[in-house]
Amino acid sequence: MLEQFTSPLGDFFLAHIIWVYVFLGIIFAIGILQNLISALQLPAAYSEMRRHTQAEDSETTWQLLISEEVMPISILVPAYNEAETIVANLRSMLFLQFPNIEILVANDGSTDDTLNVLIEAFDLRPVARAHELTVPHAPVRGVYGSPAYPQLLVIDKENGGCKADAVNAALNFSRHPLYCVVDADSLLEPESLLRCVRPFMEEPEQMVAVGGTIRVLNGCTVKNGRITKIDLPKKFLPLVQTMEYIRAFLMARLAWSHWGMLSIVSGAFGIFRRDLSMKVGGWSSDTIGEDYDFIVKLHRYLSEQNIDYKMRYVPEPVCWTEAPESLKVLRTQRTRWQRGALEVAAKNKDMFFNPRYGRFGMVAMPNNLLVDVIGPIAEFIGYLAFPFLFFLGVLDQAFLLAFLAIFFIFGTFISVSTLILEELELARSPRARDLLKLGLVALIENFGYRQLNSWWRIVGWWQFLRKVEGWGEMPRLGTSEKKAG
Known part of the structure; x- marks a missing residue:
């Protein structure tokens, strides 16, 4: 594997070649392990999607709509500087x-002007509303x-300095047994709640949380808070986020979810569940x-209380949300995501490899450790x-090509396979050229964007090590009544 060279740096690494190979072997093994997990996810995702899309064909949305068994839902909308989009949404x-x-x-x-536009649009007036004070939040002004x-x-x-504080305030005022958290800049498809509430109706004692799909709104045509035409973004940044x-x-x-x-x-x-x-x-x-x-908090509580429970991801309910269109805003979002993970x-380190928390503690949390904690450092070091x-x-x-194959070719394979999975079961891309475009993005994103x-x-x-706090600025594009880029 070694070649002849006279570089002083090369001489240094040659003198410590055993440790160099050990170090590179660890980086290589981390990449292989992450790709192995991704490979296992594909058949599991396909099996889960087939199982639930077929089951849902047996009962129509209309039957759910008129059913007396449908549990009422409180929609909680935390809003901070959302004047551009909140009324239409x-x-x-x-x-x-x-x-x-x-x-x-x-x-x-x-x-x-968020509050004023809401008052004007919906003719809001001060009211008295009985509510609980169970969960903490910043003081209510009106x-x-x-x-x-x-x-x-x-x-x-x-x-309150964070989204959680706003959610808690709305949660205290809510009255229904289920609640749905929706971002103020997001649009729900008309049938999304009906599809997402179904797992609670099928297993009311065990189901504790259900999530739906988030899709990128940029590029779609929106009128009166409804998507009238689905299209891909024209700009590269939101387009590559669509693939992500x-x-x-x-x-x-x-x-x-399948596991x-x-x-x-x-x-x-x-x-x-409220x-x-x-x-x-x-x-x-x-x-x-x-x-x-x-979600980790729910897993912890339910495991410690020995309560049998389930959580599910349902692929068909779709919520459309704006994706950042500038590098500055996207950077703020991604550094915040990493910091949050x-x-x-750190907060739940005692759950890693802890049998007290069942499969979640023994498998899911170690996977999160690999993906969120170790993975970013290993991947960045590998690139350098x-x-x-x-x-x-x-x-x-040969060794360099093996590294490139793991981190580039396999990544493209996973992305393209996911596109095929979506088209086979959901057919969300209205035109064949959209699939080709996304397939090209799946290749291009490996060279620079990744x-x-x-x-x-x-x-x-x-930022995490320096204990940086706060969300950072996330300006809205105001896509509610136009076609975004």
Whole structure:
């Protein structure tokens, strides 16, 4: 494997060649293990999708809509500086196909015109509303209702510094046994709640959380809070994020749902049991990864109480959300995600390889350790070390090509396989050229974009070590009434 060279650096690495190979072997093994897990996820995701799409054909959405067994849902909408999109998005929620809902907006001390546009659009007036004080949140400044929309309630509160604080405020005011958390910039498909609530009807005693698919809204045509035409983004950044979302939801989460070890239900669209949420103290404000933290908190509580439970990911309910279109905003989002994952890992380190928490503690949490904690560092080092040592002559071409195959070719294979899985079962891409376009993105993202994301995750690691707090600025594009790029 060694070649002849005279570089001083090369001489140094040659003198320590055993340790160099041990180090590279560890990096290589981590990459192989991550790819092996991805390979196992594909058949699991396919099996789960086939099982549930076939089962749902036996009962129509209309039968669910008129059923007296459908459990009522509270939709909780945390909002911070959402004046651009919130009115149209709330109008779409008010006309969702569901027999019994209430919508609670928690205005989390917005500094823009969010509260005023809501008051004007829905003719809001101050109201008195009995509520619990079970879970903590920042003080409430006022509560508003609408004579025209009795199912709508707006809670104006002081800024709590995080999304979890706004969710907790709305949770205290909610009245239904189930609640759905939806981001204020997101659009739900009309049938999404009906499809997502079905697992609770099938297994009311065991089901505790259900998540649906998040898709990128950019590129779609929206009118009056409804998507009138589905299309792919025209700009590269939201387009490559479309591929990321498909891969994350239709492979990873579907597979872990199949294995009964779901680690996260997206905070942009998930349904949960209110009673359990109150028992675990609501959503935690001490981590930026509040959705991940909340699911781990549920696993911990239910395992420690020896309660039999289930969580599910349902692929068909879709929530459409805006994706960042600038590198600056995307960087803020990804460093925050990494920081949140590390905070949750540190907070729950006693659950790793702990049989007390069953399969979740023995398998799912170690996987999260690999993917969220170790993986970013190993991948970034690999990107730097393997080419560097090749140019010094320490590694031969065959070893470098093996590394590239693991981190590039296999990644493309996983992405393309996920696209095929989606098209076979859901047929979400209306045109063949869209599939070809996404397939090309699955290839291109490995050359530059993936490395940039790896660097952002390292930045997130550094921010975690420095105890950086806060969400950072996430400006909205205002795509509610136009076609986004």
